[in-house]
Amino acid sequence: MVPAYLIYGVLYGTLFALMAMGLTLTYMTTKVPNFAYGSFVTLGLYTAYHFSTVFKINPYESSFAAFLVAGAVSALMYVAILRPLARRGTSLVALMIATFAVDIGFIGIFGIYTDYMQEHYPYSYPKQLPAALPGDFFAFGIQGLFFVAPIILAAITLAIYVLFTRTKFGIAMRASVENSSLAKVLGINVERVNVVSWMLAGGFAGVAGALYTLWLPGGTSTGSDLIVPIFAASVLGGLNSIFGAVVGGLAIGSSEDLVTTWLAVGVGYYAAAGLAVLLMLMGAALLRRKLRLVRRTLGDPRIGLVDRRTLLTAMGITSVFFVVVGVYMLFEMATGFGTDLFVSGLVDGYGSEVVGYQPAVPLLIMAITLLVLPRGIVSLNLGWLRRKK
Amino acid sequence: MGLPVIILFGSFNIVAFSVDFISFYALYLVLSISLNLEFGYAGIPNFGKVLFIAGGAAFAGSISGRLAAYVLNVPTRGDFITNNFNIINVGVNSILPSVPWFVVVLVVIALLIGGAIGALFGYLASFPAIRLREDYLGMLLLGVAQFFQLIMLNYTPLTGGNQNIAVPNPYQYFTNLGTGYATLVEAAVMGVLAIFVYLYAERIARSPLGRTLKAVRDSEDAARALGKDDAAFKRNILIAASAIAGVAGALYSFQLATVTYDTWTRFAWTFWPFLIVIIGGAGNNVGVAVGTFFFALVYKGLLIIQPDLQPYLGGIDPNWLTYLLFATLLIGILMLRPEGLVKEKSAPTLSRRKLMSIVRSAGVEPGGGGQGERLGRVKGALSRLRKLLPRKSGGLGQAEK
Numbered sequence: 001m002v003p004a005y006l007i008y009g010v011l012y013g014t015l016f017a018l019m020a021m022g023l024t025l026t027y028m029t030t031k032v033p034n035f036a037y038g039s040f041v042t043l044g045l046y047t048a049y050h051f052s053t054v055f056k057i058n059p060y061e062s063s064f065a066a067f068l069v070a071g072a073v074s075a076l077m078y079v080a081i082l083r084p085l086a087r088r089g090t091s092l093v094a095l096m097i098a099t100f101a102v103d104i105g106f107i108g109i110f111g112i113y114t115d116y117m118q119e120h121y122p123y124s125y126p127k128q129l130p131a132a133l134p135g136d137f138f139a140f141g142i143q144g145l146f147f148v149a150p151i152i153l154a155a156i157t158l159a160i161y162v163l164f165t166r167t168k169f170g171i172a173m174r175a176s177v178e179n180s181s182l183a184k185v186l187g188i189n190v191e192r193v194n195v196v197s198w199m200l201a202g203g204f205a206g207v208a209g210a211l212y213t214l215w216l217p218g219g220t221s222t223g224s225d226l227i228v229p230i231f232a233a234s235v236l237g238g239l240n241s242i243f244g245a246v247v248g249g250l251a252i253g254s255s256e257d258l259v260t261t262w263l264a265v266g267v268g269y270y271a272a273a274g275l276a277v278l279l280m281l282m283g284a285a286l287l288r289r290k291l292r293l294v295r296r297t298l299g300d301p302r303i304g305l306v307d308r309r310t311l312l313t314a315m316g317i318t319s320v321f322f323v324v325v326g327v328y329m330l331f332e333m334a335t336g337f338g339t340d341l342f343v344s345g346l347v348d349g350y351g352s353e354v355v356g357y358q359p360a361v362p363l364l365i366m367a368i369t370l371l372v373l374p375r376g377i378v379s380l381n382l383g384w385l386r387r388k389k
Numbered sequence: 390m391g392l393p394v395i396i397l398f399g400s401f402n403i404v405a406f407s408v409d410f411i412s413f414y415a416l417y418l419v420l421s422i423s424l425n426l427e428f429g430y431a432g433i434p435n436f437g438k439v440l441f442i443a444g445g446a447a448f449a450g451s452i453s454g455r456l457a458a459y460v461l462n463v464p465t466r467g468d469f470i471t472n473n474f475n476i477i478n479v480g481v482n483s484i485l486p487s488v489p490w491f492v493v494v495l496v497v498i499a500l501l502i503g504g505a506i507g508a509l510f511g512y513l514a515s516f517p518a519i520r521l522r523e524d525y526l527g528m529l530l531l532g533v534a535q536f537f538q539l540i541m542l543n544y545t546p547l548t549g550g551n552q553n554i555a556v557p558n559p560y561q562y563f564t565n566l567g568t569g570y571a572t573l574v575e576a577a578v579m580g581v582l583a584i585f586v587y588l589y590a591e592r593i594a595r596s597p598l599g600r601t602l603k604a605v606r607d608s609e610d611a612a613r614a615l616g617k618d619d620a621a622f623k624r625n626i627l628i629a630a631s632a633i634a635g636v637a638g639a640l641y642s643f644q645l646a647t648v649t650y651d652t653w654t655r656f657a658w659t660f661w662p663f664l665i666v667i668i669g670g671a672g673n674n675v676g677v678a679v680g681t682f683f684f685a686l687v688y689k690g691l692l693i694i695q696p697d698l699q700p701y702l703g704g705i706d707p708n709w710l711t712y713l714l715f716a717t718l719l720i721g722i723l724m725l726r727p728e729g730l731v732k733e734k735s736a737p738t739l740s741r742r743k744l745m746s747i748v749r750s751a752g753v754e755p756g757g758g759g760q761g762e763r764l765g766r767v768k769g770a771l772s773r774l775r776k777l778l779p780r781k782s783g784g785l786g787q788a789e790k
Binding site: 031032033035081084085088090092093094096097098100101102104105107108109111112115116118119224227228231232235359360362363366367370 | 528708709713
């Protein structure tokens, strides 16, 4: 039997990886965080809903349509709104506000659409779907999406990898992301690259939205609820690397539920013991390396939250704290549990209350990422793992 | 019919409309002015604006109810949150009209709480605001604002979670007088706040502080080179503007009479203020006042024609058209008139009258004479003017010597 939180983690992780890939793609090409991106997920969701309700087509099949619809709208948003604005020399903040405006426009469009559908298909409850859309199969007693979604993600990631490394167009894309004026000099059509990137980005969101309907009931607010975790995943992935975004998405999606479930339902003792050991190891590693590791992983200090010296001091204090807490927790566990408020609270005390704060986990991860790894996971220097003494 | 004068325009009550309009206009004016201080003057894109007004409303609403119940000796009979309706709506609100001194104290305390919470949140937000680039900052503040809504939803002692909690009604005396009086007083109180906030912002704009903020916004490096502590300026303006938003939130919670977590959406409290500032013109208080007027007029006007529009739409809520309209409007403004309805003027140093009087006192008649002569006079007047002005504002001029 596969535990529920594992299914949840895998599905959420996969979908977030898809969404974060798209957001990162738009950020790489235009350097604007797209606040309307969540709406493209909703767009994919309603495409799947429309095909399912009106034509009785399975969301797996209609995810292709979702890709096309969301991709086309996303490309249109770039061509009709962001490109003209950017050509006028509009500032970054004004561009961000423009994407915000597009998001507002989407609210209106979804509102009109759902009102219309409410009129014609009143029992499908389009504003907030009552249940996941039908059409999924079951294998080994588990929802088929559990197997299909990772395969789709892997296929898309592989396709992107092949595109970026094996095709001329993909190399042109990378070149124009690195340095667009230099790419222009070389005769690369940067505009076409940007339009294609935006189309792919919207398409990924659309596919994620369509697959989402198979698993959870969505609604008009799904996209705007998801936008913060998507940003968190992208930031964790470094905002400038597609494969970083995949890792970030998987991490965010799985952590959101795993963290709170572990705290709440009590993988309890094991989690606490594991945490204690992990804390001690982290503290010891930090102390022993005299914080050189941290220094190397630091990115551009301009976009980090703290300067280097504050960070090193903080890490020093934290490492000592980690060791002390770890030893203390192990001691507590050895001498009989439940006497101490802190440990027992961590294991099972706050159960139901913790679960409510679940959506805060991605935000927390984003804040921590900005604090210690402003350039994201991809900036981690893993050379020390391989080096021999 | 409580109000003595009622003019009917068909089914449209102009007095009720005006009162409602003033109240709405004042609320959004306060919010937009405070956003303009951060965004227009200091260049901080505060995409978490809702956090500060919601923080003010939540804490002020939550604490003022408890305070009123405690001071007025209303029996709580169990938990304040679960028994909230009885304590506030039945208990406190029936006593409040008879103790006017306490009403004033309660309102003042609530506004102070709102302001303090806003300032605290602003201080916390200043840490990332000083250090992060605009895009990272926008994403982070948006997330933090969402996080606060999550706390309101889950931490029941604050605002009752997914139940709303009632806020004592300081206007109860006027409510008892008849329909319309309470809304009139509410509008007046909100209007007074708006006037104060406007004058405060205008004072900042005309002071050296306002010019420094604009300098920091336009070029941090240049401001730093001239010895201005850009981080401190950003932090202070964020604290001041957030405190204003917190006060507005506290006052608005009285008007709403309840605090619910789902009132505080980022669309209504972050996006509309941004829309107003962009339409009116950033970095310029007159523009924001004009923009708020335009926004309020369109918004409230659309609400009036909505019932007439309804039959032609076939089951579609006309409210969605408002969203579409404002989205188009904002993008249109950004494309066609990015400086807004009222363009930002260069920062005023002294008023024109004062400048002219200085020129006159230097013995020069403005106008007249040949071109060369006039130029000489102007140069002379300028050098005298430079001596009269305090040293700080002549920084660049002195460097030339």
